[in-house]
Amino acid sequence: MEREIVNKVAIVGGTHGNEYTGIYLLEKYHEYPHLLQPKTFEVEYLLANPEAFKQNRRYLDRDLNRSFRLADIKDPLLVGYENARAKEINDQVGPKGDARVDMIIDLHTSTAPMGVNLVLTKTDTFHLMLVDYVQQRMDDVTVTLEQQEDHHFLMTVADRHVLVEVGPVPQGQLKHEVFEKTEQAVQLIAEFIEHYNQHSLPQPSESIDIYEYFGVMYLPTDPLGNICGMVHKNIQDRDFQTLQSGEPIFHLFNGEDECYEGENCTISFINEAAYYDEKKAFSMSKRRTFHIG
Numbered sequence: 118m119e120r121e122i123v124n125k126v127a128i129v130g131g132t133h134g135n136e137y138t139g140i141y142l143l144e145k146y147h148e149y150p151h152l153l154q155p156k157t158f159e160v161e162y163l164l165a166n167p168e169a170f171k172q173n174r175r176y177l178d179r180d181l182n183r184s185f186r187l188a189d190i191k192d193p194l195l196v197g198y199e200n201a202r203a204k205e206i207n208d209q210v211g212p213k214g215d216a217r218v219d220m221i222i223d224l225h226t227s228t229a230p231m232g233v234n235l236v237l238t239k240t241d242t243f244h245l246m247l248v249d250y251v252q253q254r255m256d257d258v259t260v261t262l263e264q265q266e267d268h269h270f271l272m273t274v275a276d277r278h279v280l281v282e283v284g285p286v287p288q289g290q291l292k293h294e295v296f297e298k299t300e301q302a303v304q305l306i307a308e309f310i311e312h313y314n315q316h317s318l319p320q321p322s323e324s325i326d327i328y329e330y331f332g333v334m335y336l337p338t339d340p341l342g343n344i345c346g347m348v349h350k351n352i353q354d355r356d357f358q359t360l361q362s363g364e365p366i367f368h369l370f371n372g373e374d375e376c377y378e379g380e381n382c383t384i385s386f387i388n389e390a391a392y393y394d395e396k397k398a399f400s401m402s403k404r405r406t407f408h409i410g
């Protein structure tokens with residue numbers, strides 16, 4: 118494992134302006150700083166998309182969490198609000214590739230019953246041990262992996278990062294249970310970093326199962342591109358369960374069902390409200406086992 122200590126951690130909320138849990142958890146930490154006062158590293162808080170928060174929207178011009186490719190940050194022709202924010206955030210906690218902060222924890226919510234979903238973009242020992250540490254100490258934790266070249270996620274500005282996505286909670290709402298789980302996950306991540314910095318980490322599990330995304334299913338549309346059906350009740354709320362070939366996934370307005378044809382896979386973000394802007398119905402992943410250490 119890399120030996121550098123984690124000195125500075127940015128906890129980010131409101132990357133999506135209508136995901137209130139992270140935003141108000143930051144408020145809580147501001148007001149009661151003793152709740153998170155690690156000994157071995159500094160914490161700073163960042164409200165990523167204040168304008169979208171003010172308007173109770175996910176974003177104004179484009180999804181901020183899809184705006185952090187190096188190519189985009191450097192592109193002077195991209196001038197929307199989120200592109201400007203991406204540049205500011207990159208100046209503030211980055212620059213990406215040589216960031217001032219050592220780690221970013223980005224707090225999100227889902228309208229789907231995802232439980233506590235930890236999202237990684239890499240699977241080195243540090244990150245595997247981190248998610249294993251949380252999963253061993255908390256119920257209902259799943260880990261997913263979304264790898265890509267020059268990643269578009271905000272958190273990838275720092276080399277080390279994890280996204281905490283908790284659901285179900287509607288957009289623009291605080292829900293006690295979801296808030297509590299998010300807070301608990303943040304506390305466990307902070308605890309892990311303390312142990313890591315002090316070389317006092319307990320023995321990790323031998324391996325961990327991670328869901329790796331490979332695709333997205335789009336809602337059914339007519340030739341004009343209008344939605345012409347909905348997610349089938351057969352798969353509603355079946356997040357992180359297996360979808361088998363032949364199962365109904367959509368119920369069309371004409372009364373017919375549409376069935377899944379393809380390899381069996383794990384589905385999540387099923388009927389996620391935030392995904393209607395792109396007409397996405399659910400995400401598809403494959404479970405892989407990673408050896409730790």
Ligand SMILES: [Zn+2]
Pocket residue numbers: 132133136224225226
């Ligand atoms: Zn989000």
